[in-house]
Amino acid sequence: MLRSIFQDPKGNIFMYEAKKFEGIHALDGISEKTMTEHYKLYEGYIKKANEIMEKLANVDKSTANQTYSDLRELKVELSFALGGVKHHEVYFGHLGGSGGEPTGGLAKMIERDFGSFENWQADMKQTGLAARGWVWLAFDWDTGRLFDYLGDSQNSYPVWNCSLLVALDTYEHAYWMDYGTGRAAYIDAFFRNMNWKVVEKQFDQMASMMR
Numbered sequence: 001m002l003r004s005i006f007q008d009p010k011g012n013i014f015m016y017e018a019k020k021f022e023g024i025h026a027l028d029g030i031s032e033k034t035m036t037e038h039y040k041l042y043e044g045y046i047k048k049a050n051e052i053m054e055k056l057a058n059v060d061k062s063t064a065n066q067t068y069s070d071l072r073e074l075k076v077e078l079s080f081a082l083g084g085v086k087h088h089e090v091y092f093g094h095l096g097g098s099g100g101e102p103t104g105g106l107a108k109m110i111e112r113d114f115g116s117f118e119n120w121q122a123d124m125k126q127t128g129l130a131a132r133g134w135v136w137l138a139f140d141w142d143t144g145r146l147f148d149y150l151g152d153s154q155n156s157y158p159v160w161n162c163s164l165l166v167a168l169d170t171y172e173h174a175y176w177m178d179y180g181t182g183r184a185a186y187i188d189a190f191f192r193n194m195n196w197k198v199v200e201k202q203f204d205q206m207a208s209m210m211r
C-alpha cells in the first residue's frame with residue numbers, strides 16, 4: 001500500500017487531484033491547442049507532487065545532507081511541483097472571462113497601490129516581460145499593500161505572508177504556439193480573457209480576514 005506524509009490515522013491518503021477549469025477552452029487569442037497542452041503540464045505537476053510525497057514517506061532521513069541527499073532533492077523538487085500545481089490553479093481559474101476591469105474593494109485597492117487600473121496593467125505587463133516564469137499580483141499582509149512579484153520558475157521567488165490574487169504565466173509554453181516570441185501580445189490576450197469575478201471573490205474572502 002502506498003504511504004503518504006498526508007496519511008490520516010484511519011489510513012486515508014491525501015493526494016492532490018487535478019481540478020477542471022471549464023472556462024479555459026474558448027479563449028480570445030489563446031488557442032485551444034495551447035490550453036489543452038498547458039493543462040497536460042498541470043496534470044504532470046499533480047502527478048509528480050503525489051509521487052514525491054509518497055517517496056518522502058519512505059525516505060532515509062539519516063542520510064540528510066545539504067550537498068546531496070535524497071531528502072534534500074525530494075524537498076527541493078516538491079517545491080517545484082507544488083508551485084506548478086498552485087500557480088496553474090490560479091492562472092486557469094481566472095481565465096475564461098471577458099476582461100475589462102475589476103470592481104469593488106479590489107478595484108479600490110489597485111487604484112490606491114498603483115494609482116490606477118491602467119498603471120497596474122502596465123506594471124504587470126512590464127514585469128511579465130522581465131520574468132522567465134510568472135508574475136504574481138499578491139497582497140502582502142506585512143505591508144498591507146498589493147505588489148506584482150516576479151518569478152523565474154515554479155519555485156522562485158514566492159514571498160511569505162502574501163496572498164496570491166492574479167497569476168500570469170510567462171513560460172514560453174503559455175504562448176509560443178500562438179505568438180512565437182511575441183510575449184507582449186500574449187499578455188494583452190491574457191488581460192482580455194480575465195474573469196475578474198473570480199479574483200474579486202478571492203479578494204473579498206481575504207478582505208473579510210482583515211477586520
Ligand SMILES: [Fe+2]
Nearest residue numbers: 169171173174
Ligand atoms: Fe504554465
